[in-house]
């Protein structure tokens with residue numbers, strides 16, 4: 001519990017630091033990755049000290065994001081198991097989009113959308129790491145046939161596309177649900193926020 005009786009702790013300082021290291025490295029990776037992806041976005045290399053530095057930095061920052069996300073995913077893994085209520089929640093997606101929360105099954109710590117996005121992130125990060133190692137010319141590409149390197153480049157671009165779209169949805173949802181960003185910045189949410197958006201988790205937290 002928080003010292004303030006009107007607030008509930010949702011994230012500890014360590015969890016928040018872990019999340020924001022992942023988020024900052026994601027932004028750096030998305031910008032440097034897009035810069036390397038297509039000549040029309042090459043100008044973004046100016047943010048990283050030019051083309052060569054972008055190429056050097058991108059994979060190392062990728063390792064930072066992977067390790068940071070791995071720790072984050074291990075912390076939150078058990079909160080993201082899907083249950084019957086989640087299937088029902090997905091069936092009633094029109095009620096979700098129209099903010100008719102009273103019609104929905106009781107939501108626990110995370111809703112089904114957050115859980116599905118969590119496992120989408122896990123899949124993308126795994127694919128990005130594996131394909132990224134294969135296309136990391138400086139150290140590893142020589143150990144793989146050229147066809148495998150080409151396939152890995154395609155997998156890398158596709159996984160990055162899905163992750164970028166996923167994170168756009170993640171950020172949109174975080175801003176859409178007032179009070180969520182505060183949870184990840186200050187670590188706490190109000191009793192009202194918890195009761196409205198995550199009633200089952202609310203009851204478990206104030207027991």
Ligand code: HEM
Pocket residue numbers: 010019022023024026027069072073076079080110114115118121167170171174180181182183184
């Ligand atoms: C770039 C800006 C980002 C913002 C503004 C943001 C915001 C947030 C917020 C507000 C929450 C709390 C949601 C809640 O408690 O209901 C959250 C949770 C979370 N975020 Fe982010 N995030 C960002 C980027 C990322 C990135 C890049 C990743 C991973 C690649 C990520 C992974 C997660 C995970 C795993 C959770 C816990 C949700 C779960 O386990 O289902 N976030 N984020």
